[in-house]
Amino acid sequence: MTPSSSNTSFRWPSDRLLLWLLHGAASIAGAIVILIAAFLILEALPVLRHISPLRFFTDSSWHPAEGLYKLTPMLWGTLLAMAGSVLIATPLGIFSAVFCHYYAPQALARPYRRLIELLAGIPSVVYGFWGLVVLVPLIGEIHPPGPSLLAGILILTIMILPTIALMADASLANVPQHYLRGAAALGLPRGAAIRGVVLPAAKSGLFTGVILETGRAIGETMAILMVCGNVVQTPSSIFDPIRTLTANIALEMAYALGDHRAALFVSGLVLMTMIIALTIAAEWISRGRR
Amino acid sequence: MYRSAEVFWHQIFGSIVAFLLVSFLGAPGSAKAQTATDQLSGKLVITGASTLAPLIAEIGKGFESLYTKVRVDVQTGGSSRGIADARQGLADIGMVSRAMKDEEQDLHAFPVARDGVGIILHKDNPVQTLSDEQIIAIYTGKITNWKDVGGKDAAITVVNKAEGRSTLEVFLHYFKLKNTAVKAQVVIGDNEQGVKTVVGNRNAIGYVSIGTAEYDESQGVPIKLLPTGGVNASTETVRNGTFPISRPLHIVTRTPPVGLAKAFIDYAQSKAVHDTIKQQYFVPLAE
Amino acid sequence: MGEDRVETLNRTQNPREWLATVLVWGAATLVTAIFSWLLGDILWHGLSHISWAFLTAPPENAGRRGGIGPILVSTALILGVCLAVSLPIGIGTAILLAEFTSAQSLFGRVTRRSLDVLAGVPSIVVGLFGNAFFCKALGLGFSILSGGLTLACMVLPILIRSTEEGFRAVPVSYRLSAASLGLSRTTTLLHLLLPAAVPSLLVGLVLGIGRAIAETAALIFTSGYVDRMPESLLDSGRALSIHIFDLSMNVSGGDANAYASSLVLVVLLLAINGTASWLANYGLHRKIVTI
Numbered sequence: 001m002t003p004s005s006s007n008t009s010f011r012w013p014s015d016r017l018l019l020w021l022l023h024g025a026a027s028i029a030g031a032i033v034i035l036i037a038a039f040l041i042l043e044a045l046p047v048l049r050h051i052s053p054l055r056f057f058t059d060s061s062w063h064p065a066e067g068l069y070k071l072t073p074m075l076w077g078t079l080l081a082m083a084g085s086v087l088i089a090t091p092l093g094i095f096s097a098v099f100c101h102y103y104a105p106q107a108l109a110r111p112y113r114r115l116i117e118l119l120a121g122i123p124s125v126v127y128g129f130w131g132l133v134v135l136v137p138l139i140g141e142i143h144p145p146g147p148s149l150l151a152g153i154l155i156l157t158i159m160i161l162p163t164i165a166l167m168a169d170a171s172l173a174n175v176p177q178h179y180l181r182g183a184a185a186l187g188l189p190r191g192a193a194i195r196g197v198v199l200p201a202a203k204s205g206l207f208t209g210v211i212l213e214t215g216r217a218i219g220e221t222m223a224i225l226m227v228c229g230n231v232v233q234t235p236s237s238i239f240d241p242i243r244t245l246t247a248n249i250a251l252e253m254a255y256a257l258g259d260h261r262a263a264l265f266v267s268g269l270v271l272m273t274m275i276i277a278l279t280i281a282a283e284w285i286s287r288g289r290r
Numbered sequence: 291m292y293r294s295a296e297v298f299w300h301q302i303f304g305s306i307v308a309f310l311l312v313s314f315l316g317a318p319g320s321a322k323a324q325t326a327t328d329q330l331s332g333k334l335v336i337t338g339a340s341t342l343a344p345l346i347a348e349i350g351k352g353f354e355s356l357y358t359k360v361r362v363d364v365q366t367g368g369s370s371r372g373i374a375d376a377r378q379g380l381a382d383i384g385m386v387s388r389a390m391k392d393e394e395q396d397l398h399a400f401p402v403a404r405d406g407v408g409i410i411l412h413k414d415n416p417v418q419t420l421s422d423e424q425i426i427a428i429y430t431g432k433i434t435n436w437k438d439v440g441g442k443d444a445a446i447t448v449v450n451k452a453e454g455r456s457t458l459e460v461f462l463h464y465f466k467l468k469n470t471a472v473k474a475q476v477v478i479g480d481n482e483q484g485v486k487t488v489v490g491n492r493n494a495i496g497y498v499s500i501g502t503a504e505y506d507e508s509q510g511v512p513i514k515l516l517p518t519g520g521v522n523a524s525t526e527t528v529r530n531g532t533f534p535i536s537r538p539l540h541i542v543t544r545t546p547p548v549g550l551a552k553a554f555i556d557y558a559q560s561k562a563v564h565d566t567i568k569q570q571y572f573v574p575l576a577e
Numbered sequence: 578m579g580e581d582r583v584e585t586l587n588r589t590q591n592p593r594e595w596l597a598t599v600l601v602w603g604a605a606t607l608v609t610a611i612f613s614w615l616l617g618d619i620l621w622h623g624l625s626h627i628s629w630a631f632l633t634a635p636p637e638n639a640g641r642r643g644g645i646g647p648i649l650v651s652t653a654l655i656l657g658v659c660l661a662v663s664l665p666i667g668i669g670t671a672i673l674l675a676e677f678t679s680a681q682s683l684f685g686r687v688t689r690r691s692l693d694v695l696a697g698v699p700s701i702v703v704g705l706f707g708n709a710f711f712c713k714a715l716g717l718g719f720s721i722l723s724g725g726l727t728l729a730c731m732v733l734p735i736l737i738r739s740t741e742e743g744f745r746a747v748p749v750s751y752r753l754s755a756a757s758l759g760l761s762r763t764t765t766l767l768h769l770l771l772p773a774a775v776p777s778l779l780v781g782l783v784l785g786i787g788r789a790i791a792e793t794a795a796l797i798f799t800s801g802y803v804d805r806m807p808e809s810l811l812d813s814g815r816a817l818s819i820h821i822f823d824l825s826m827n828v829s830g831g832d833a834n835a836y837a838s839s840l841v842l843v844v845l846l847l848a849i850n851g852t853a854s855w856l857a858n859y860g861l862h863r864k865i866v867t868i
Contacts, residue, residue, distance in 0.1 A: 025669025219699030255454025
């Protein structure tokens with residue numbers, strides 16, 4: 001739908017001025033990403049100039065003080081924590097939206113939705129603080145040391161759950177009523193109707209929700225920093241501590257100088273690349289859908 | 291719900307207005323009381339070690355109440371940041387939470403307090419002492435179970451500090467270790483995170499600023515400080531110089547300090563701030 | 578919303594149906610339990626420390642005692658800067674994308690893609706950028722201004738997306754009637770479309786505020802650590818979330834006030850979210866525009 005289909009040309013002077021102003025605003029908004037990328041590259045250049053980019057993957061470890069810059073373990077940390085939390089949060093979030101729409105009594109659905117909305121806005125510091133004093137000791141009792149990939153996955157799950165739950169909730173609300181009536185008329189039981197009719201109809205909204213939560217899972221910093229243990233290693237079990245790329249920046253940025261600082265900007269570039277890849281993938285998949 | 295939210299906003303708004311009023315109306319009143327010391331004015335930017343930041347911020351508040359036209363801005367970071375900012379002139383004064391290195395002799399350093407670095411365990415851990423060799427073996431991964439050092443049969447969780455922290459440098463320097471050789475299970479940022487990690491894990495070993503640990507111990511937090519080299523870890527042994535792992539806390543300037551910076555440094559080194567230093571659980575320098 | 582449940586659905590009792598019911602109720606119970614635990618923990622530890630004095634007094638002894646007065650003011654100022662910058666740019670961009678650019682035009686496509694990416698950029702990366710650009714390159718230093726501008730970058734995509742939806746929801750007939758009356762597009766926009774899009778603009782605004790007020794990572798590198806009452810926008814000011822982080826991670830004995838500050842933040846968010854959903858509902862009943 002193109003609302004500008006009304007064929008009025010811009011014959012008023014005020015219209016031309018307005019259009020200039022709007023183009024100015026949009027240019028600023030659109031340029032921010034380019035500016036961010038440019039500054040990341042600019043600040044990363046000092047280290048990229050005399051170290052081959054390959055070394056960020058082939059060095060023996062991450063010890064910037066001793067000139068070793070391996071990023072791969074942290075890349076794995078980020079990817080594993082993201083994958084784990086998305087895998088748990090997606091079904092949980094969709095179930096919780098289905099609960100809101102089709103299972104909960106009216107008196108329960110509304111406060112439940114309020115609760116989820118509140119959780120969407122709670123700062124990561126608060127989640128991290130809670131994870132550190134409650135969740136981590138609990139995991140430590142089961143399998144030491146406690147701060148671990150598992151703790152990270154669980155805390156991330158809790159943090160991204162509202163995103164997918166709210167998105168799923170909104171897309172279920174958009175499924176036309178008569179779809180369900182039709183299913184009911186065919187004698188389909190409730191669960192089967194939801195599985196066979198509602199969820200496929202809401203697919204594209206659910207998909208957007210998954211993309212959004214994945215973005216949040218990649219970008220989360222403070223809570224992850226507090227519960228993951230921050231040891232730079234490729235984990236061999238979910239009880240091993242990990243460090244993510246974002247935690248690495250937060251942990252060392254204030255202390256870093258020279259090449260070390262530039263290497264942290266390289267971590268930032270890697271994160272940015274992941275987000276761009278995610279956006280392109282989302283675009284590609286949704287285009288394939290159409 | 292909107293009603294309570296509305297009330298809340300009214301309160302917040304009220305408090306903001308009240309504060310603006312106080313800060314605009316209150317300032318001239320207090321300035322009158324101290325006309326004698328009013329000639330100093332301006333802003334002093336101090337950056338560097340996170341260990342020192344709360345202390346210097348408190349000293350700064352004392353200084354501001356003495357000279358009402360002066361503002362002291364403290365930004366946290368690390369010792370290396372304090373050095374770099376002071377060198378480049380980004381900060382008037384840098385904070386460094388360790389001894390000065392040879393290549394840093396171009397800066398003018400002024401010690402303001404001392405601090406020790408102590409090994410901490412969970413209170414329920416039966417181990418009472420560890421020799422230096424045992425600690426080195428634990429941190430390099432040669433001993434991985436408490437039963438090898440007289441404890442129960444449980445895996446040791448080694449807590450290390452993140453790269454760039456002075457506490458890490460002081461610790462590594464005393465035990466003559468390289469960070470690449472340390473096999474840690476948890477890497478932490480600031481002191482309090484270390485304490486919380488050890489509290490949450492009965493089999494953890496970590497090292498933190500002694501002041502922090504001593505305060506937490508006195509508040510009933512279940513940790514204990516281990517003696518090092520046969521000396522009890524406490525602010526008292528740091529004060530009398532017998533505790534082996536200790537560090538001076540410095541503030542540094544690029545050029546010999548004059549004017550405002552000099553006044554602040556004189557104040558930070560004076561006896562007037564000893565109570566503040568003790569309040570932040572550091573050790574004042576001997577008179 | 579929420580009234581769209583269909584009671585006509587057949588509730589046949591077969592094992593798969595039973596399993597689905599158990600799963601859905603189980604998930605909802607789990608989610609509620611986890612979050613009640615979390616909120617209960619904050620409430621339990623924080624409530625006893627909240628008082629009028631706590632909300633207004635300056636922090637003492639590195640935040641262990643005293644209150645959070647200056648920190649609330651700094652937080653409000655950072656938010657103010659953020660909104661003052663992001664609102665005009667955001668609304669302008671949304672109008673352009675929704676009203677004046679076809680979905681196929683190059684400019685529209687590029688702008689929309691770059692906003693999609695911006696929405697996903699991790700806050701810590703935005704923080705790095707803010708530090709390099711606003712603090713260093715523009716020479717603003719650690720200041721409320723730098724912090725607010727950095728947050729504006731983060732809030733823009735949310736604001737634009739939501740406002741754009743609002744404009745698209747206005748029926749095309751509005752524009753056609755206005756055009757047939759010979760109104761200029763500026764007049765149409767200001768008197769017809771903008772009022773109709775206000776509800777969804779407000780929702781986007783409130784969501785953006787929620788995101789900004791909860792932000793920690795981006796502010797550490799930009800607005801700084803100073804907990805004094807700020808005197809100008811170029812002063813460094815500590816935001817509430819940074820205060821919580823410092824109290825729980827760097828200050829021994831700061832836990833009690835960290836819990837209390839968290840509770841204040843949660844209550845603030847509750848107020849903002851409440852406003853958002855109220856505005857959203859209110860907006861649904863108010864589609865008729867008066868000029």
